[in-house]
Amino acid sequence: MTPAAVARTLEHSTPKPIAALITICTHRKMARAPFAATAVSLRLGPQEVIQTAWNTKMRALPLAASAGALYAGRGFGLATQAANIAEAKLYVLSAGLGLVDINRQVPLYGLTVSGGHAESVAARVTDEFDPGAWFASLMSGAYSDQWGDAFGQGSGRVLIALTRPYAEMVGKSLSELGPQALARLRIFGASLASALPVTLAPSVLPYDDRLDAILPGTRADFSQRAMLHFVRLVATKRDAYDRDADYAAVEAAIGGVAAPDRPRRLRRNDAEIVQLILARLRSQSGIARILRALRDEEGVACEQSRFSRLYRAAIEQRGAA
Numbered sequence: 001m002t003p004a005a006v007a008r009t010l011e012h013s014t015p016k017p018i019a020a021l022i023t024i025c026t027h028r029k030m031a032r033a034p035f036a037a038t039a040v041s042l043r044l045g046p047q048e049v050i051q052t053a054w055n056t057k058m059r060a061l062p063l064a065a066s067a068g069a070l071y072a073g074r075g076f077g078l079a080t081q082a083a084n085i086a087e088a089k090l091y092v093l094s095a096g097l098g099l100v101d102i103n104r105q106v107p108l109y110g111l112t113v114s115g116g117h118a119e120s121v122a123a124r125v126t127d128e129f130d131p132g133a134w135f136a137s138l139m140s141g142a143y144s145d146q147w148g149d150a151f152g153q154g155s156g157r158v159l160i161a162l163t164r165p166y167a168e169m170v171g172k173s174l175s176e177l178g179p180q181a182l183a184r185l186r187i188f189g190a191s192l193a194s195a196l197p198v199t200l201a202p203s204v205l206p207y208d209d210r211l212d213a214i215l216p217g218t219r220a221d222f223s224q225r226a227m228l229h230f231v232r233l234v235a236t237k238r239d240a241y242d243r244d245a246d247y248a249a250v251e252a253a254i255g256g257v258a259a260p261d262r263p264r265r266l267r268r269n270d271a272e273i274v275q276l277i278l279a280r281l282r283s284q285s286g287i288a289r290i291l292r293a294l295r296d297e298e299g300v301a302c303e304q305s306r307f308s309r310l311y312r313a314a315i316e317q318r319g320a321a
Helices: 003-013 047-060 074-086 131-139 147-151 164-175 179-184 198-203 219-234 243-254 270-281 287-296 304-320
Strands: 018-024 089-094 098-101 157-161 185-188
Touching: 018 074, 018 147, 018 219, 047 131, 074 089, 074 157, 074 219, 089 164, 098 131, 098 147, 131 164, 147 179, 157 179, 157 219, 164 198, 179 185, 179 198, 185 198, 185 219, 219 243, 270 287, 270 304, 287 304
Parallel strands: 018 089, 018 157, 157 185
Antiparallel strands: 089 098
């Protein structure tokens, strides 16, 4: 056997350190979903009724694009970059579709489990909303893979980037995986401890605000930034690994770093922010420019996806005046 053939054999026989990556879906998509494909189009009702109606609606919608082409935004771009470096499969945790392979063809839709959004499915449920039950229903839908598909990609780590709403949605089903799968799981996100079952605590890596000094970004893309940083730490290391070693590697990487000072910004309600946007629109244009002005000049706290929604509302309100 030639040296090149030996190298190829070793490459295929040596397990990759990262088997799969999973990131959350984003509000930003390639296009705006039609009304019939949004949570707002659902009638109010008990959660079981809403779940059935949503899955039926998704099956009837035309396919729009692959999941990888559907989502936009910096966080999704960072997750894609991490998957490319790791040479690993990428999945999306979708509040409307379940666990989705980015190569799967999916419909265009508008739904979130995050509160405070017009497309929040919790607002359509008349009893107490159970995010875990909602996710379980999606896993039986037309477009979702199962956890076993992601963990079956090899014997390496499975990385998952979460926010609190998505941690509440998937935590129960993740915690029910077997001990071998949980030993391979690495979770990235901010302030997730109270949102996840205690059995998943050892899988959460110790990233915090110190990451902002190494890989700057926003709160919205914190989990994807942490995942990308971790991939850069371990993607080329094919030696033995375990959770304690990974935890120690992260601590060593950020241990000597000081978190940057964050400006304290005021919280404003939706109506107040819309009025501030309308005032800015008299002399300014551009969503990014106005968001930056509100943050830096007005000292207002507003997450990017929330601001996008309020900016559209302000534009519509100005057009109707």
